[in-house]
Amino acid sequence: MRPTQPVLFFDSGVGGLSVLAPTRALLPAMRAVYVADNAGYPYGTRSEAEIAARVPALLGRLVERYTPRLVVIACNTASTIALAAVRAALDVPIVGTVPAIKPAAQTSRTRVIGVLGTAATVRQPYVDDLATRFASDCTVLRHGSATLVTLAEAKLAGRAVDQHAVAAELAALTVQPEGERIDVIVNACTHFPLLDAELAVAAGPAVRFVDGGPGIARRVQHLTDGQDFTPAEDIAVFTRLDDAARALTPALARHGFTRLELL
Structure with a gap:
């Protein structure tokens, strides 16, 4: 080496x-x-x-x-x-x-967690398996967002981030049944931690984010x-x-x- x-x-x-x-x-x-x-x-x-x-x-x-x-x-x-x-x-x-479902389930108090990734990621059997193995006692809600990927790339290129667009993507999780009880969201796309400040504003102080980095x-x-x-x-x-x-x-x-x- x-x-x-x-x-x-x-x-x-x-x-x-x-x-x-x-x-x-x-x-x-x-x-x-x-x-x-x-x-x-x-x-x-x-x-x-x-x-x-x-x-x-x-x-x-x-x-x-x-x-x-x-x-x-x-x-x-x-x-x-x-x-x-x-x-x-x-x-x-x-x-x-891979999506950090295990640590999310370990820290969730409400037992409702969100998985925010791309459409291709959130529909994978791999994610089903992670949820079954590590979050079987949780409600796991998912949303696939291409918009957040685009916003993260734009932010790195120096362009302003549309906070309303970020909030709309998070709302796609919270409007689902039991979504108002989410207390941990898995950033299941490596682009999304690049929007950590914007996501935190949109989610509010009661929700924390985890990722695999x-x-x-x-x-x-x-x-x-x-x-x-x-x-x-x-x-x-x-x-x-x-x-x-x-x-x-x-x-x-x-x-x-x-x-x-x-x-």
């Missing part, structure tokens, strides 16, 4: 930065390659078949090019659909991102325990290097990425 060998973070857009940040906090010397499959963005509105075919193929190319020590699929949609196929195809440790960071730290890290240039990779991608340059620079590449 070379000390400069990177950890590769993969998402359809910039949502994976919410996973990168807590990982960097635990491993400050980590070299990172951040990949946004913006040519396939957004995953949440694509079919399972498209994602199941696209994600392993892309990650195969990325692993060959960047030889990472570990890959983080920093996307709930890609993980709930393609994680098993990626692990079967690649000879490198793979860490997935901190747990993933601890998992990466555990899997790389004892390995040497030497800081080196971080690389941000896009599958389409267009004006929208370049508009994210300041946000990426704040996370240490000053070099952009096209896959």
Whole structure:
């Protein structure tokens, strides 16, 4: 293992930065390659078949090019659909991102929790299984939102966030039967923690949000325990290097990425 060998973070857009940040906090010397499959963005509105075919193929190319020590699929949609196929195809440790239903159920007092993700994520049998295993005594309400993904990407590009639009997406959870009793909401899309301030305003002080970022960071730290890290240039990779991608340059620079590449 070379000390400069990177950890590769993969998402359809910039949502994976919410996973990168807590990982960097635990491993400050980590070299990172951040990949946004913006040519396939957004995953949440694509079919399972498209994602199941696209994600392993892309990650195969990325692993060959960047030889990472570990890959983080920093996307709930890609993980709930393609994680098993990626692990079967690649000879490198793979860490997935799945909805944090277990910690939500552990902390809920009302026993009503919300799962806020993309449409593709919230309909997955994987989510059904998590709810059955870890929240069988809870009412689990779900809402799939493409709007919040778009708002998160816009925020990272420096544009103002429409607070009314955020509130409307949360209302889609609370108007469901028993929705007024929700006290914990799972951010089941890595984009959504990027809207933490806006979501908190919309939800009010009685509701808390949980996401998988901190747990993933601890998992990466555990899997790389004892390995040497030497800081080196971080690389941000896009599958389409267009004006929208370049508009994210300041946000990426704040996370240490000053070099952009096209896959």
